[in-house]
Amino acid sequence: MSIDPSAIPNFGGQQRPTPQSAPGGSPVVNPDQDLVKQLLDQMELKYLVDDEGDLAAPWENFRVYFMFRGENKELYAVRTFYDRAYPLDDKPRLLEVIDEWNRDTLWPKVYTHTHDDGVVRLIGEAQMVLAGGVNLEHFVSSTASWVQAAIGFDQWLTERLGPAEGKAAEAAEEAQAEAGDQEGEQAGGERTDEG
Template sequence: MSIDPSSIPNFGAQPQPQAAGPAGPVVPDQDLVKQLLEQMELKYVVDDEGDLAAPWEDFRTYFMFRGEAEQQVFSVRTFYDRPHPAEDRIKIMEMVDDWNRRTLWPKVYTHLHEDEQGGATVRLIGEAQMLIGTGVSLEHFVSSTVSWVRASIEFDKWMAEQLGLETGEGDENPGEEA
């Protein structure tokens, strides 16, 4: 199966046209996600657990398949690397709650990260999921995945603005790691 490039928002140069995908439902797999990431001109790696990850400077977005057969779930999960002081957790949770109320995705939650020295910081994780085991429309899968990636980028920018942090002008180039 292949992805119709006209269905993918442009992150950079225009992808080369390919044949349209299947008319009926498909069960997406890692190869389909790799193809989509390549057409979006996003760099990616496969981690030790076999999951695809697209690294940015301040976060990593993983594309994961979990579950069996008809219960299989496709998850796009973003781990934001910016640490927040543990004592700011309530303030961070209030910001995240505001985001979650106003947007569809990613739904973001906090994680208390403890280091070897006994200190703790708050980290943020964003996630969107789709049940794919019985098949989905290829157009729906592509548009949802692209939207989730864009929303993950937007959340990072939004959070930086909420915290009064500077954002680099190079943020428009997703998948480019320093």
């Protein structure tokens, strides 16, 4: 997917960031969520705003979030949450696989997150510091490249580990069963399966 920055429509009339001139005459903008929405529209990607106010583009096996953080929203992060679930026993193998990815690629950097129920999931992330503004073409091309790389990682992971079907459902079911067993033990009751 390639994007011609000159093909992106006007960025919001009255809400348009005031361009400045960097050395060489490049436009410098202060990106915000509206700018990212317009970019996603240009890329013809569906998106939503979640309950916490973050912008997210959902895919079948993952979600890409576009977040602005910091007191002055000076940190821009594109973070991908992959839905594939792994049991805790698979974590050493996952670390080997994502170490290979992180050595061979620039972005997204991928890491594991272990939930309280023992399910391990992968998260990819790329960041940009926006203090003082950023060149519009750089912002657009970086965002588009990061989205493309998030998709590429999902495809690469499928090639390395096989399809997610079965394994994710199995890990989630095991974690739910264990959590249910622990809750029953903590409550002093016995778990019974009626059926």
